[in-house]
Amino acid sequence: MNRAPVLAVTIEDAVATVRIDRPPANAVDPAMIEEFLSVLAPLVRDPGVRCVVITGTGRFFVAGADIAVMRDLSDRNQAKMRRWIEVQRMLELAPKPVVAAMNGHALGGGAELSLACDLRILADDASFGFPEMALGLFPGAGGSQRLPRLVGPHLAKRLMIDGARLSAPRALELGLVDEVVPRVEFADVVGRKARALAAGPTSAVALLKRVVDEGYGLPIEEALAQEEKGVRELMRSADAAEGLQSFLDKRSPRFTGR
Numbered sequence: 086m087n088r089a090p091v092l093a094v095t096i097e098d099a100v101a102t103v104r105i106d107r108p109p110a111n112a113v114d115p116a117m118i119e120e121f122l123s124v125l126a127p128l129v130r131d132p133g134v135r136c137v138v139i140t141g142t143g144r145f146f147v148a149g150a151d152i153a154v155m156r157d158l159s160d161r162n163q164a165k166m167r168r169w170i171e172v173q174r175m176l177e178l179a180p181k182p183v184v185a186a187m188n189g190h191a192l193g194g195g196a197e198l199s200l201a202c203d204l205r206i207l208a209d210d211a212s213f214g215f216p217e218m219a220l221g222l223f224p225g226a227g228g229s230q231r232l233p234r235l236v237g238p239h240l241a242k243r244l245m246i247d248g249a250r251l252s253a254p255r256a257l258e259l260g261l262v263d264e265v266v267p268r269v270e271f272a273d274v275v276g277r278k279a280r281a282l283a284a285g286p287t288s289a290v291a292l293l294k295r296v297v298d299e300g301y302g303l304p305i306e307e308a309l310a311q312e313e314k315g316v317r318e319l320m321r322s323a324d325a326a327e328g329l330q331s332f333l334d335k336r337s338p339r340f341t342g343r
């Protein structure tokens with residue numbers, strides 16, 4: 086059954102915004118996951134896109150997996166739903182900054198998606214959390230592995246066992262999100278942040294993301310070797326030359342992302 090797309094992509098000032106609109110709660114189903122994979126691939130590859138913003142509509146960013154879909158616990162259905170992990174890896178490895186602009190409730194798989202992004206901005210009246218336990222589940226779409234990396238294993242287990250929907254200030258206090266913004270200013274703040282990121286040295290951001298992803302968790306000697314590989318590429322980048330020269334010229338840098 087083909088249905089209308091639930092993702093709308095706009096590109097302006099080198100910022101690609103992917104807006105989710107699947108009423109009533111932007112819950113994730115297999116069709117949305119496949120749509121995400123198909124719209125993200127060109128955005129990740131396009132050098133003209135230097136920042137990607139993922140956002141929702143109305144009261145919801147993403148309310149998690151579609152619970153009606155999750156009732157089908159067959160391996161086949163779980164395999165289709167588990168491709169949500171691939172969406173997260175695409176964002177995590179994108180050679181450019183990715184912003185989770187959480188306009189509304191970011192829960193379960195929605196909160197998990199945001200953990201794969203580089204900047205998490207939450208509207209001040211939105212909630213954030215991993216309520217899967219109330220459904221007899223746990224955040225098994227990346228959350229059980231990324232959350233401990235973010236806040237440490239003890240707090241991560243507490244958040245997942247408790248399953249609380251956290252207020253925006255509490256999510257900020259725990260370090261789960263980077264910024265909480267009043268709803269009335271949300272779109273402006275996200276736009277400003279995204280444009281600033283797009284105008285920055287996205288080549289350095291791309292290399293840093295790769296170095297962190299490849300080095301994290303490795304024994305320090307191997308991790309430093311990964312870092313060295315990235316630094317060699319970094320020092321050959323046009324952005325590094327421009328950044329250093331602009332300081333000496335006492336002018337603002339004009340980064341190209343190369």
Ligand SMILES: CCCCCCCCCCCCC/C=C/C(=O)SCCNC(=O)CCNC(=O)[C@H](O)C(C)(C)COP(=O)(O)OP(=O)(O)OC[C@H]1O[C@@H](n2cnc3c(N)ncnc32)[C@H](O)[C@@H]1OP(=O)(O)O
Binds near residue numbers: 110148152166167
């Ligand atoms: C993301 C994909 C991952 C899949 C991985 C599969 C492999 C691994 C499997 C094992 C791991 C499991 C991983 C599970 C991840 C999940 O995300 S499970 C779902 C987690 N989310 C929730 O539990 C949130 C559920 N929603 C709510 O609690 C409330 O809606 C709210 C957010 C507190 C808002 O409440 P309120 O303002 O009262 O609005 P509602 O009336 O409740 O909701 C409005 C309508 O939206 C529907 N809805 C809301 N959330 C969902 C949802 N997640 N799925 C389906 N539908 C949802 C709700 O039913 C209402 O619908 P109507 O009644 O028709 O208006």
